[in-house]
Amino acid sequence: MAKGDLVGGSLWQNYSKKVAERMDHPRYLGVISEEEAESLNAELIVAEHGAESCGDAVRLYWAVDKNSSRIVKATFKSFGCGTAIASSDMMAELCIGKTVDEVVTITNLDVEKALRDDPDTPAVPPQKMHCSVMAYDVIKAAVATYKGVDVGTLEAAEMVCECARVTLSTIKDVIRVNNLKSVEEITDYTKAGAFCKSCIHPGGHEKRKWYLVDILAETRAGMDKEAAGSDEEPFIELSPFKKFKAIERVLDAEIRPALHQDGGDVDVEDFIMDGDTPVVTIAYRGACLGCMSATVGTLGFIENVLKEKLDPAFKVEVG
Amino acid sequence: MSRIYLDNNATTVLDPRVKQAMEPYWLQQYGNPNSLHQFGTETYPGMNIAIDRIYTGIGAADEDDVIINSCATEGNNTVLKGVWADMILNGDKTRIVSSMVEHPSISQTLDWLESQGVDIVRLAPDADGLITRDILAEGFDAEKTALVTIMWANNETGLINPVKNLAEFCRENGVLFHTDAVQAVGKVPVNLRDVPVDFLTFSAHKFHGPKGAGGLFVRNGRLLTPLLHGGEQMGGNRAGTVNVAFMVGMGLAMELAVEALDFEESRVRCMRDRLEDAIASLPDTLVLGKREHRTPNTILASFKGIEGEAFIWDLDRRGVAASTGSACSSESLEADATLQAMVSDADLAHTAVRFSLSRFTAEEEIDTAIAAVKETVERLRSISSTY
Known part of the structure; x- marks a missing residue:
């Protein structure tokens, strides 16, 4: 929430001129008959996606050249709002002239980009991105029909956010690598959940297989378990890398929050094993730098925590 | 191209007579009614006429209160949170009964109260889309229920609930009854002498009054903890400087709507x-x-x-x-x-x-x-x- 969100914008004002134009005058509206396909020396492919009860439905017609597998004509019919009709129209246009193998790489993002008036302004407001997803889904359905395969075989990755096309593995990775703790952070890093918001939690615009809240909870639970698990192994037997990670973890969990309260912080400058004695060299930051107790009380505190949590032999020095 | 407005359940055009009635309060009679000097004093005649028109318009008795506020959403929040504060938080009651077809200013406030531990019952309408006395009566628990809140007329369909029957049922069972009458006032007769509701909310901009003005009817002495504290306006039941122009406009809009x-x-x-x-x-x-x-x-x-x-x-x-x-x-x-x-x-x-x-x-x-x-x-x- 901020200034821009208070009054917000009128939904339709955030449609590009191209979207409005295509809603008012779709160029590829209609059907292709068997006879017409035959006259083009083409195979007729008809694919359907969605239903009236879902709020969006589209039917895609292709005439696919029998020799080259190139789509020589594409048309659509659509039940949906203005952006759905405009997306369907643009999707049909993007199919024309491509082979079936080429067309499968077209995504909703391509459709949305093609509908932009200028390259930097989205063609539709965030909550309307899901309308272009339908255009992508029906292309996949058409390819599957053409190839006689199940539509599921065309997409290997689990797609969590259809609008921004973010996969399950991407989201899990970004949570782990960046130690993300909230759905808002996931959205900031990946754009997942930034558009129609259906994938954030159950009860949104449409039902999803995966929700960000669940992925976050599961991934963090996994991370916590791993962290706890590594503690069970004696510190002395960890690899140098894991030793360092363990120290960082203890600093994050037990020490830094206390220092942050007083405006201070601490970094690890170096870490060595002096025989069986782990020796950490630290550097103070912020308010700790000028603090009288930093070399005595705080240092003792840090050493005691590391001794308690990791290894009774710990020594801490200030670099 | 001339434009045709068929979205009057969302909001209405101001009646030009209402606009005219509000005119003096922008540049001349702009005083704060709380002020002792003549700028303050001269706002009173207009406000008193407005109050009379509003009371007459909905059939309120002199011993009732019609608290002038900013909108029906405020009125609905005042009733639901007031009942919560006065009857549920202290453990007397646990439940509020409502319907599945309420406006978000009721339904989302109830969702929030539910998150605070209130037992919310949402009745489903019958095949005609109405909440009838029978639907309300089934499984009704007068011991547990602090309030029943059912809209008078639905904003999407225009369907009118049998509010008189519902209010009478609640009266017989000693349970408070509130109705969101935003879509009823100015469209159908709303006479509270015949309909024993305890609380009723309305909004001026739905009957050709200004946006940002509304009213909360409170039957004889049943005042609840207010939503806004901090002033003596409306007898201390709705603090905040009175919007004199809008109140005057709402009063005339009410009179004109009832006449029409x-x-x-x-x-x-x-x-x-x-x-x-x-x-x-x-x-x-x-x-x-x-x-x-x-x-x-x-x-x-x-x-x-x-x-x-x-x-x-x-x-x-x-x-x-x-x-x-x-x-x-x-x-x-x-x-x-x-x-x-x-x-x-x-x-x-x-x-x-x-x-x-x-x-x-x-x-x-x-x-x-x-x-x-x-x-x-x-x-x-x-x-x-x-x-």
């Missing part, structure tokens, strides 16, 4: 029926709710094969303003809650369009609207993959 009820019942109903007949004569269309159960100005129609927002888009291109409960642009549930509760057919929820007239709607506008509806249906069905 016969016109609403005759001419507006007649125009509405003409538009409705034209819509119903188109193939594969459906109007929701029986005519006799609805406010005289509202039509909620479903057009097979056409998504609601697309319909509104095309109508807008033809200069006609209507609205849709279709959820295409919404982040919330898949389709409008009112419609989902009312109709079993999920398709309808995405194809429903609301037309709402007012006494400012002209006969020839209905002709234009009918033509626009026909063109829209023809074009969008030619695009549709489901028709």
Whole structure:
């Protein structure tokens, strides 16, 4: 929430001129008959996606050249709002002239980009991105029909956010690598959940297989378990890398929050094993730098925590 | 292109007489009623007339309170949170009974109260879309229930609940009754001498008054903990400097709306029926709710094969303003809650369009609207993959 969100914008004002134009005058509206396909020396492919009860439905017609597998004509019919009709129209246009193998790489993002008036302004407001997803889904359905395969075989990755096309593995990775703790952070890093918001939690615009809240909870639970698990192994037997990670973890969990309260912080400058004695060299930051107790009380505190949590032999020095 | 406004359940045009009545309060009589000097004092005659008009308009008795506030959302929040503060937090009661077809200012406030531990019962309407006395009575627990809140008329469908029966049932059972009458005041008679509600909310901009003014009727002494503290206005029940101009405007708007009820019942109903007949004569269309159960100005129609927002888009291109409960642009549930509760057919929820007239709607506008509806249906069905 901020200034821009208070009054917000009128939904339709955030449609590009191209979207409005295509809603008012779709160029590829209609059907292709068997006879017409035959006259083009083409195979007729008809694919359907969605239903009236879902709020969006589209039917895609292709005439696919029998020799080259190139789509020589594409048309659509659509039940949906203005952006759905405009997306369907643009999707049909993007199919024309491509082979079936080429067309499968077209995504909703391509459709949305093609509908932009200028390259930097989205063609539709965030909550309307899901309308272009339908255009992508029906292309996949058409390819599957053409190839006689199940539509599921065309997409290997689990797609969590259809609008921004973010996969399950991407989201899990970004949570782990960046130690993300909230759905808002996931959205900031990946754009997942930034558009129609259906994938954030159950009860949104449409039902999803995966929700960000669940992925976050599961991934963090996994991370916590791993962290706890590594503690069970004696510190002395960890690899140098894991030793360092363990120290960082203890600093994050037990020490830094206390220092942050007083405006201070601490970094690890170096870490060595002096025989069986782990020796950490630290550097103070912020308010700790000028603090009288930093070399005595705080240092003792840090050493005691590391001794308690990791290894009774710990020594801490200030670099 | 001239524009035709058929979205009067969303808001209405200000009656020019109301605009005129508010005029002196911008540049001349701008004093704060709380001030002792003449700038303050001279606001009183206008405010007193407004209060009289509002009391007369809804049939409130002198011993009742009509707290002037900013909108019906405020009034609804005041009642629900006041009941919570006074009767539920102290452990006396645990439950609030409502319906599945309430406006978000009720339903979302109840969702919040539920998150605070209040037991919320949401009654489903019958096949006609109404909440009847029988529906309310089934499983009713007067011991547990602090409040029953059921809207007078529904904003989407215009369906009028038998509020008198519901209020009487609550009175017999010693349970407080509130009704959100935003869509009733100015469209159908609202006479609280005959209808024993304890609380009632209304909003001026739904009956040709200004936006940002509303009222909360509180039956004889049943005052609740206020939402806003910090001043003696409205007897300390709604702190905040009184918006004198809007109060004056609301008073006149109320009087004019009540005077126009016969016109609403005759001419507006007649125009509405003409538009409705034209819509119903188109193939594969459906109007929701029986005519006799609805406010005289509202039509909620479903057009097979056409998504609601697309319909509104095309109508807008033809200069006609209507609205849709279709959820295409919404982040919330898949389709409008009112419609989902009312109709079993999920398709309808995405194809429903609301037309709402007012006494400012002209006969020839209905002709234009009918033509626009026909063109829209023809074009969008030619695009549709489901028709």
